[in-house]
Amino acid sequence: MRMDTIYIDVLIVLNIYVNYFLLKATAKLTHNTPETAGIVISSVMGSLFSLVILIPFSNFLLIFIIKAASAFLIVMAAFRKKSMKEYVRITVYFYIINFLFAGIIMGLRGFLKADYISVNNSFIYVDVSLISLVVFTAAAYFIVCGIRMITDRCTVNCGKYSVLIRNGDRVVSVEGLSDTGNAMTDVFSGRPVIVCSAEILNELTGAENLSGEIYDFLMNSSKMHGVRLVPYSTIDGTGMLPAFRPDEVIIRGENTVRTVDAMVGIKETGGRAVFNPSILV
Numbered sequence: 001m002r003m004d005t006i007y008i009d010v011l012i013v014l015n016i017y018v019n020y021f022l023l024k025a026t027a028k029l030t031h032n033t034p035e036t037a038g039i040v041i042s043s044v045m046g047s048l049f050s051l052v053i054l055i056p057f058s059n060f061l062l063i064f065i066i067k068a069a070s071a072f073l074i075v076m077a078a079f080r081k082k083s084m085k086e087y088v089r090i091t092v093y094f095y096i097i098n099f100l101f102a103g104i105i106m107g108l109r110g111f112l113k114a115d116y117i118s119v120n121n122s123f124i125y126v127d128v129s130l131i132s133l134v135v136f137t138a139a140a141y142f143i144v145c146g147i148r149m150i151t152d153r154c155t156v157n158c159g160k161y162s163v164l165i166r167n168g169d170r171v172v173s174v175e176g177l178s179d180t181g182n183a184m185t186d187v188f189s190g191r192p193v194i195v196c197s198a199e200i201l202n203e204l205t206g207a208e209n210l211s212g213e214i215y216d217f218l219m220n221s222s223k224m225h226g227v228r229l230v231p232y233s234t235i236d237g238t239g240m241l242p243a244f245r246p247d248e249v250i251i252r253g254e255n256t257v258r259t260v261d262a263m264v265g266i267k268e269t270g271g272r273a274v275f276n277p278s279i280l281v
Contacts, residue, residue: 012047012050015043019043019074020039022098023094027039032261034080038077045074049066071091071094072087072091075087160254163176164249165248166246166249167244170204170205176273180278182275192263192276193241193264196269199271201218242266
Protein backbone atom coordinates (compact mmCIF):
# COMPACT_ATOMS: atom_id res chain seq x y z
CA MET A 1 0.00 0.00 0.00
CA ARG A 2 1.45 3.36 -1.00
CA MET A 3 0.56 6.85 0.13
CA ASP A 4 -0.47 9.31 -2.54
CA THR A 5 1.24 12.27 -0.87
CA ILE A 6 4.64 12.63 0.76
CA TYR A 7 5.44 15.93 2.45
CA ILE A 8 9.11 16.81 2.01
CA ASP A 9 9.30 18.83 5.24
CA VAL A 10 7.87 15.89 7.23
CA LEU A 11 10.23 13.49 5.42
CA ILE A 12 13.31 15.55 6.26
CA VAL A 13 12.38 16.26 9.90
CA LEU A 14 11.41 12.62 10.42
CA ASN A 15 14.74 11.37 9.08
CA ILE A 16 16.79 13.88 11.08
CA TYR A 17 15.12 12.58 14.22
CA VAL A 18 15.41 8.89 13.33
CA ASN A 19 19.01 9.20 12.06
CA TYR A 20 20.01 10.89 15.32
CA PHE A 21 18.85 7.92 17.38
CA LEU A 22 20.25 5.39 14.90
CA LEU A 23 23.66 7.04 15.24
CA LYS A 24 23.37 7.15 19.03
CA ALA A 25 22.50 3.45 19.00
CA THR A 26 25.50 2.77 16.75
CA ALA A 27 27.74 4.69 19.15
CA LYS A 28 26.42 2.58 22.02
CA LEU A 29 27.06 -0.71 20.25
CA THR A 30 30.54 0.26 19.05
CA HIS A 31 31.56 1.94 22.33
CA ASN A 32 32.24 5.31 20.73
CA THR A 33 31.50 8.77 22.07
CA PRO A 34 31.01 11.13 19.11
CA GLU A 35 30.27 14.78 19.74
CA THR A 36 26.61 15.77 19.67
CA ALA A 37 27.31 18.38 16.99
CA GLY A 38 28.76 15.69 14.72
CA ILE A 39 25.71 13.47 15.18
CA VAL A 40 23.36 16.36 14.39
CA ILE A 41 25.29 17.24 11.21
CA SER A 42 25.27 13.59 10.14
CA SER A 43 21.53 13.33 10.86
CA VAL A 44 20.87 16.29 8.58
CA MET A 45 23.05 14.72 5.87
CA GLY A 46 21.14 11.47 6.18
CA SER A 47 17.81 13.26 5.88
CA LEU A 48 18.89 14.75 2.55
CA PHE A 49 19.77 11.28 1.23
CA SER A 50 16.23 10.19 2.14
CA LEU A 51 14.95 12.33 -0.75
CA VAL A 52 15.87 9.35 -2.93
CA ILE A 53 12.44 8.02 -1.95
CA LEU A 54 10.98 10.53 -4.43
CA ILE A 55 12.86 9.10 -7.41
CA PRO A 56 10.38 7.18 -9.62
CA PHE A 57 12.73 4.33 -10.67
CA SER A 58 13.73 1.35 -8.54
CA ASN A 59 17.16 0.00 -9.50
CA PHE A 60 18.33 -2.27 -6.65
CA LEU A 61 22.05 -2.02 -7.44
CA LEU A 62 22.00 1.76 -7.76
CA ILE A 63 19.94 2.17 -4.60
CA PHE A 64 22.32 -0.15 -2.73
CA ILE A 65 25.33 1.91 -3.87
CA ILE A 66 23.62 5.14 -2.82
CA LYS A 67 22.69 3.75 0.60
CA ALA A 68 26.16 2.28 1.18
CA ALA A 69 27.88 5.53 0.19
CA SER A 70 25.50 7.63 2.27
CA ALA A 71 25.97 5.38 5.31
CA PHE A 72 29.76 5.67 5.04
CA LEU A 73 29.65 9.47 4.67
CA ILE A 74 27.23 9.79 7.58
CA VAL A 75 29.50 7.71 9.79
CA MET A 76 32.58 9.71 8.78
CA ALA A 77 30.82 12.96 9.67
CA ALA A 78 29.64 11.68 13.06
CA PHE A 79 32.65 9.62 14.18
CA ARG A 80 35.67 11.77 13.47
CA LYS A 81 39.40 11.01 13.57
CA LYS A 82 39.07 7.27 13.06
CA SER A 83 41.10 4.86 10.97
CA MET A 84 39.63 3.57 7.72
CA LYS A 85 39.25 0.11 9.28
CA GLU A 86 37.30 1.58 12.19
CA TYR A 87 35.08 3.59 9.82
CA VAL A 88 34.21 0.39 7.97
CA ARG A 89 33.44 -1.41 11.24
CA ILE A 90 31.16 1.38 12.47
CA THR A 91 29.44 1.62 9.07
CA VAL A 92 28.64 -2.11 9.20
CA TYR A 93 27.01 -1.66 12.61
CA PHE A 94 25.13 1.41 11.36
CA TYR A 95 23.89 -0.54 8.34
CA ILE A 96 22.76 -3.46 10.53
CA ILE A 97 20.82 -1.14 12.84
CA ASN A 98 19.21 0.53 9.81
CA PHE A 99 18.15 -2.87 8.45
CA LEU A 100 16.68 -3.83 11.83
CA PHE A 101 14.78 -0.56 12.03
CA ALA A 102 13.51 -0.93 8.44
CA GLY A 103 12.52 -4.53 9.14
CA ILE A 104 10.50 -3.50 12.18
CA ILE A 105 8.74 -0.77 10.18
CA MET A 106 7.98 -3.16 7.32
CA GLY A 107 6.63 -5.69 9.78
CA LEU A 108 4.36 -3.12 11.36
CA ARG A 109 3.25 -1.98 7.92
CA GLY A 110 2.17 -5.50 6.97
CA PHE A 111 0.66 -6.36 10.36
CA LEU A 112 -1.29 -3.15 10.79
CA LYS A 113 -2.03 -2.73 7.07
CA ALA A 114 -1.00 0.86 7.65
CA ASP A 115 -1.71 3.38 4.94
CA TYR A 116 0.48 5.95 6.71
CA ILE A 117 3.70 4.05 5.93
CA SER A 118 5.27 4.36 2.48
CA VAL A 119 8.31 2.50 1.18
CA ASN A 120 10.16 3.30 -2.04
CA ASN A 121 13.76 2.74 -3.15
CA SER A 122 14.46 1.15 0.26
CA PHE A 123 13.60 4.41 2.04
CA ILE A 124 10.69 4.76 4.44
CA TYR A 125 8.18 7.56 5.02
CA VAL A 126 5.93 7.39 8.07
CA ASP A 127 3.16 9.93 8.53
CA VAL A 128 2.60 9.64 12.29
CA SER A 129 2.11 12.04 15.17
CA LEU A 130 5.17 13.49 16.92
CA ILE A 131 4.23 11.78 20.19
CA SER A 132 4.04 8.35 18.52
CA LEU A 133 7.37 8.94 16.80
CA VAL A 134 9.06 9.90 20.09
CA VAL A 135 7.64 6.88 21.93
CA PHE A 136 8.56 4.29 19.29
CA THR A 137 12.01 5.70 18.58
CA ALA A 138 12.85 5.97 22.28
CA ALA A 139 11.67 2.38 22.76
CA ALA A 140 13.87 1.17 19.90
CA TYR A 141 16.85 3.06 21.34
CA PHE A 142 16.44 1.48 24.78
CA ILE A 143 16.11 -1.96 23.18
CA VAL A 144 19.49 -1.42 21.50
CA CYS A 145 20.95 -0.31 24.85
CA GLY A 146 19.58 -3.50 26.39
CA ILE A 147 21.20 -5.58 23.65
CA ARG A 148 24.50 -3.86 24.36
CA MET A 149 24.23 -4.65 28.08
CA ILE A 150 23.60 -8.32 27.30
CA THR A 151 26.53 -8.54 24.88
CA ASP A 152 28.76 -6.76 27.39
CA ARG A 153 27.93 -9.34 30.05
CA CYS A 154 28.61 -12.14 27.58
CA THR A 155 32.05 -10.79 26.71
CA VAL A 156 34.76 -13.22 27.74
CA ASN A 157 36.52 -11.98 30.84
CA CYS A 158 39.78 -13.84 30.35
CA GLY A 159 42.80 -14.12 28.12
CA LYS A 160 46.12 -12.34 27.83
CA TYR A 161 46.17 -8.73 26.69
CA SER A 162 48.63 -5.96 26.10
CA VAL A 163 47.60 -2.30 26.08
CA LEU A 164 49.55 0.11 23.91
CA ILE A 165 49.21 3.79 24.90
CA ARG A 166 50.56 6.52 22.63
CA ASN A 167 50.94 10.13 23.65
CA GLY A 168 52.63 12.27 21.01
CA ASP A 169 55.73 10.44 19.82
CA ARG A 170 56.03 8.36 22.99
CA VAL A 171 54.53 4.88 23.34
CA VAL A 172 54.25 2.55 26.30
CA SER A 173 53.07 -1.07 26.26
CA VAL A 174 51.50 -2.46 29.44
CA GLU A 175 50.13 -5.87 30.36
CA GLY A 176 46.34 -5.67 30.18
CA LEU A 177 43.84 -7.03 32.68
CA SER A 178 40.20 -7.49 31.65
CA ASP A 179 38.01 -6.76 34.68
CA THR A 180 34.24 -6.19 34.72
CA GLY A 181 34.70 -4.46 38.07
CA ASN A 182 36.16 -1.44 36.28
CA ALA A 183 33.02 0.43 35.27
CA MET A 184 34.58 3.89 35.37
CA THR A 185 33.46 6.36 32.74
CA ASP A 186 34.39 9.98 32.20
CA VAL A 187 31.19 11.86 33.01
CA PHE A 188 31.97 14.66 30.55
CA SER A 189 32.75 12.66 27.40
CA GLY A 190 31.25 9.26 28.23
CA ARG A 191 34.59 7.57 27.44
CA PRO A 192 35.55 4.45 29.41
CA VAL A 193 38.57 4.77 31.70
CA ILE A 194 41.51 2.35 31.58
CA VAL A 195 43.36 2.38 34.90
CA CYS A 196 47.17 2.21 34.93
CA SER A 197 49.95 2.64 37.46
CA ALA A 198 51.76 5.98 37.63
CA GLU A 199 54.95 4.47 36.19
CA ILE A 200 53.63 4.86 32.64
CA LEU A 201 53.83 8.65 33.04
CA ASN A 202 57.62 8.52 33.15
CA GLU A 203 57.74 6.90 29.71
CA LEU A 204 54.97 9.04 28.23
CA THR A 205 56.39 12.37 29.42
CA GLY A 206 60.12 11.68 29.64
CA ALA A 207 60.16 12.72 33.30
CA GLU A 208 62.79 10.90 35.36
CA ASN A 209 60.60 10.87 38.45
CA LEU A 210 57.20 12.09 39.54
CA SER A 211 56.97 14.84 42.11
CA GLY A 212 53.94 16.02 44.03
CA GLU A 213 50.34 15.03 43.34
CA ILE A 214 49.65 13.10 40.12
CA TYR A 215 46.85 15.48 39.13
CA ASP A 216 49.12 18.51 39.52
CA PHE A 217 51.84 16.76 37.53
CA LEU A 218 49.41 16.04 34.69
CA MET A 219 48.00 19.57 34.71
CA ASN A 220 51.48 21.13 34.62
CA SER A 221 52.72 18.85 31.84
CA SER A 222 52.43 20.38 28.37
CA LYS A 223 52.45 16.88 26.89
CA MET A 224 49.22 15.73 28.55
CA HIS A 225 45.79 16.61 27.19
CA GLY A 226 42.21 16.34 28.42
CA VAL A 227 43.31 16.13 32.05
CA ARG A 228 40.49 15.86 34.58
CA LEU A 229 39.40 14.10 37.75
CA VAL A 230 37.12 11.07 37.33
CA PRO A 231 34.99 9.88 40.27
CA TYR A 232 35.35 6.23 41.23
CA SER A 233 33.82 3.89 43.79
CA THR A 234 35.26 0.63 45.17
CA ILE A 235 34.62 -1.59 48.16
CA ASP A 236 37.35 0.41 49.94
CA GLY A 237 35.62 3.73 49.38
CA THR A 238 35.17 6.51 46.84
CA GLY A 239 37.43 9.16 45.43
CA MET A 240 38.61 11.10 42.39
CA LEU A 241 41.00 9.58 39.88
CA PRO A 242 43.37 11.81 37.85
CA ALA A 243 43.02 10.93 34.18
CA PHE A 244 44.10 12.13 30.75
CA ARG A 245 43.21 11.44 27.14
CA PRO A 246 46.08 9.84 25.17
CA ASP A 247 46.39 10.18 21.40
CA GLU A 248 45.81 6.47 20.85
CA VAL A 249 45.01 3.31 22.79
CA ILE A 250 45.29 -0.15 21.21
CA ILE A 251 44.35 -3.35 23.02
CA ARG A 252 45.84 -6.57 21.70
CA GLY A 253 44.57 -9.99 22.71
CA GLU A 254 45.04 -13.54 21.53
CA ASN A 255 42.35 -13.14 18.89
CA THR A 256 41.74 -9.41 18.72
CA VAL A 257 43.38 -6.06 18.03
CA ARG A 258 41.17 -3.10 18.80
CA THR A 259 41.75 0.66 18.77
CA VAL A 260 39.61 2.13 21.55
CA ASP A 261 38.50 5.65 22.41
CA ALA A 262 39.31 5.80 26.11
CA MET A 263 40.74 7.88 28.93
CA VAL A 264 43.65 6.65 31.05
CA GLY A 265 43.29 6.98 34.81
CA ILE A 266 46.21 6.77 37.23
CA LYS A 267 46.00 4.50 40.28
CA GLU A 268 48.14 1.67 41.63
CA THR A 269 47.35 -1.47 39.60
CA GLY A 270 50.45 -3.58 40.05
CA GLY A 271 51.89 -2.41 36.74
CA ARG A 272 48.91 -3.51 34.64
CA ALA A 273 46.31 -1.66 32.57
CA VAL A 274 42.86 -2.56 33.91
CA PHE A 275 39.96 -2.21 31.49
CA ASN A 276 36.36 -3.35 31.24
CA PRO A 277 35.98 -6.19 28.68
CA SER A 278 32.98 -4.41 27.15
CA ILE A 279 35.41 -1.96 25.58
CA LEU A 280 36.37 -4.69 23.11
CA VAL A 281 32.82 -5.24 21.80
